[in-house]
Amino acid sequence: MTTTDNAAKARISASELADVDRAHIIHPYLSATTTERVVMAKGQGSTLWDVDGREYLDATGGLWLAQVGHGRAELAEAAATQMRQLEYFTSFWEFSNNRAIELADRLAGLAPDNLNHVYFTSGGSEGIEAALKMARHHHYRRGDTDRTWILARHRAYHGVAYGGGTATGFPLYHDGFGPMLPDVAHLTPPWPYRTDLFGDEDCTDVCIRELENTIAEIGADNIAAMIGEPIMGVAGMVVPPDDYWPRVQEVLHRHGILLILDEVVTAYGRVGQWFAADHFGVRPDIIVTAKGITSGYLPLGAVLVDDHIAETLGQQGFPMGYTYNGHPTSCAVAQANLDIIDREHLLSRATEIGTYLTEKIATELKGIPVVGEVRGVGMMLGIELVSDTATRTPLPNPGAVADAVRREHGVIVRDSAQGLVLSPALTLGHNEADRIAAALRRVLERTDASGT
Ligand code: PLP
DSSP states (O other), X not given: OOOOOHHXXXXXXXXXXXXXXHHHOOOTTOOTTOOOOOOEEEEEBTEEEETTOOEEEESSHHHHTOTTOBOOHHHHHHHHHHHHHOXXXXXXXXXXXXXXXXXXXXXXXXXXXXXXXXXXXSSHHHHHHHHHHHHHHHHHHTTOTTOOEEEEETTOOOOSSHHHHHHSOOGGGTTTTOSOOSSEEEEXXXXXXXXXXXXXSXXXXXXXXXHHHHHHHHOGGGEEEEXXXXXXXXXXXXXXXXXXXXXXXXXXHXXXXXXXXXXXXXXXXXXXXXXXXXXXXXXXSEEEEOGGGTTTSSOOEEEEEOHHHXXXXXXXXXXXXXTTTTOHHHHHHHHHHHHHHHHXXXXXXXXXXXXXXXXXXXXXXXXXXXXXXXXXXXXXXXXXXXXXXXXXXXOSOHHHHHHHHHHHHOEXXXXXXXXXXXXXOTTOOXXXXXXXHHHHHHHHTTOOTTOO
């Protein structure tokens, strides 16, 4: 089927859509062994329906972003109203637009203290690239031209462009794509459950010692910034000890190294606060956000920048721009999305329903041999799966577990490197939380150490 006739395209029947997809769409990360396609057609709250009318419970919030849930007519109206006024104009040079200005003003009010400046993007990866370039350029403008190194962590995920993709700490994202960006060093992630990384020592102590040693080896005057997700998402919703970020910040500050927090997943309520920086009590120099800013209704990202960096960059302008910087329609939808988060008190709800869901899952999964740990902050939950709870050896192929939960129970969860991750809408109902926990129990209680 290679027709380009729109009328003909609209006539593709439900039963043919999967075939046409297989013929024409390149999917990110599609397993080479699957021919299956799940073709979604409708969403409401945390419920999705595919083109055959099968119902699913979305426990992933789209891709970790549907803060207000699917199917909000209010957001469709916001987009339509703005498109009738001004769908798009550039924000390059001296041009701006009312919606981008209003949103930047609101974000500056929500963000931690000195992060009063906003650089808009279309998504997370673009935001990470902007943040890394800002960090290097800030030092360059100040005459610190050797400060090029970026510190990141193993098991981090910072998107798929070459800068963030290099900072990402999984071989999968590097293999076959090299050479990657030079001058990037990876550190041990703060992952208390992984005792193989820390032995009997305190997790934060080990990480801080390694950070200090790495800075000494590379030379503080050669390092631009450290980047990290406050809670590591793709790794498995890895929650660091409370003292990790404050102590990292102290070391970086002492050496003049900038701290970039990648809050692409955590920002805008998912952890029960607007930003995870507030949860951990840190004041980064740059925060990268995307996803939840529009709940995914339109692509948008916002890099929040501290006064001192904006001042350096402002002296001669920041020589980097994306066509969709400050897209007025995306910004209008973001405003309407933040209005819903405010009006429906979704920050406190994330904590309330997130605690309920975590406890419910922990109770249902108690005593199941392949379940190592259930953890979470707000509506970011990770389940560590192991083939042996004593050695904490990761269970092979957690993807098979996620597939079974979807196919057998219609509940969509996602596999991580070493288990399962959940990030439902902040509006999830208690009975929906119960259904998620029950579906996980039914599949995991019959899963053996081989992962089948
Ligand atoms: N950073 C983090 C922590 C993410 O989880 C993601 C995407 O999941 C990204 C960056 C990249 O964002 P995007 O996929 O919008 O480019």
